[in-house]
Amino acid sequence: MSPDPITPPPSEAETVLDVTGLAKSFGSTAVLTSVDLTLRAGRVVCLIGPSGSGKTTVLRSLNGLERPDGGVVRAPGAGLDIDFSGPVDDATRNRLRDLSAMVFQQHNLFPHLTVMQNVIEGPMRVQRRPREEVIAEARSLLERVGLDARRDAYPSELSGGQQQRVGIVRALALRPRLLLFDEPTSALDPELVGDVLSVMKDLADEGWTMAVVTHELAFARDVADEVLFLDDGVVLERGAPERIFTAPREERTRRFLERLMRPF
């Protein structure tokens, strides 16, 4: 897919992750045929598309939750250059995973741990950072999403929107280079969506590098630097959000957007 001539690609920013030809099949079903994607420092990429188009699989591949069958993932800052068409050892896959942190659709908080324990588990048990430092950082992150007072609560005692904000803090606490959001608001009651989106917008404004799978077109339009429309495992169209949303070139993009904006 050629870059959009109307909006110049934001090439001045450092490349965090560069993906070319990402492919993945489950059995005989090809979920991703060939996906190219570049994530640059401080930029937000939104992946949109119908369900089953492969957008979630892209994120999961970047976080090592799926093993792609093909494609090259480069992370210049981390000295990673992984060719998934060959064997990839665990150590390499873990280094790729360490670059990013994931926020799930169903928050996937650990129900047997408190909010604070959920947040510090990774930094303490995995990254082995000092306890005081981790807790202080966790508290300030929780403070920022308005949940420091609930740090001793269990996830089941929180609302859906609060749970998802804890999910975001858990990801931030890992100090990743890159944040991956997999439909973070799709499982929420409509009145709780705004809380989560506004936290995400703040993160984007602060300069976090983000890849977001979402159906929230208003969010994508407002926050994304680039929008990718995926259909049937390929990026059918990509470009600046204003261009994609106002003048989609592909018929299928146009139909998809129409359906989302006027569902009935």
Add this chain to the structure above:
Amino acid sequence: MDVELILSSLWPLIQGAVTGTIPLALVSFVLGLAVALLAALARLSPRWWLSGIARFYISVIRGTPLIVQLYVVFFGLPSVGVTIPSWPSAIIVLSLNVGGYAAEIIRAAILSIPRGQWEAAYTIGMPRWLALRRIILPQAARVSVPPLSNTFISLVKDTALTSLILVTEMFRKAQQIAAFSNEFLLLYIEAAVLYWVICLVLSAGQGTLERRLERHVA
């Protein structure tokens, strides 16, 4: 009804429970749980030979009567030169027996934890073993408390079978007093009531434990 016999036999029977039945059940249960955890993890292993061994063990335990297992170890093994006294025999057999049943309970509990919990653990950088230890097993433990409590209550009653390999637990005491006094019905009913009381106490404990663990489970 011979009230005096009831009263005079009560103390030896309670002694049998406190020095026989209860410690036998507790020790076998703890050892059995350790065996069960190993067997459950082996059964879930992607290595075919490891899961095959676990599958075979569970199948043999669940497919043969406990009394036969006790006889094989206590009366059978001496003929090949392996003589194990009553108590160790009882503990070995009961532990392995509980292990077989509890392994399936633990395996099912591990499998009942949603895949997203594994994924979230991987996402925060945990390797498989750490994810299992810190995230999956604590949740699986909660799930398996009710069925494991039932296993424990069954085990308490099953200890009576060890009287047949000469372990002096409560039921063997009852048999001895009955034979001595010729009051079979009385002594066996007395033993039955005592088993029942122990199980009532355990059931109440189970209820309390479950209510405490119900909190904060997804």
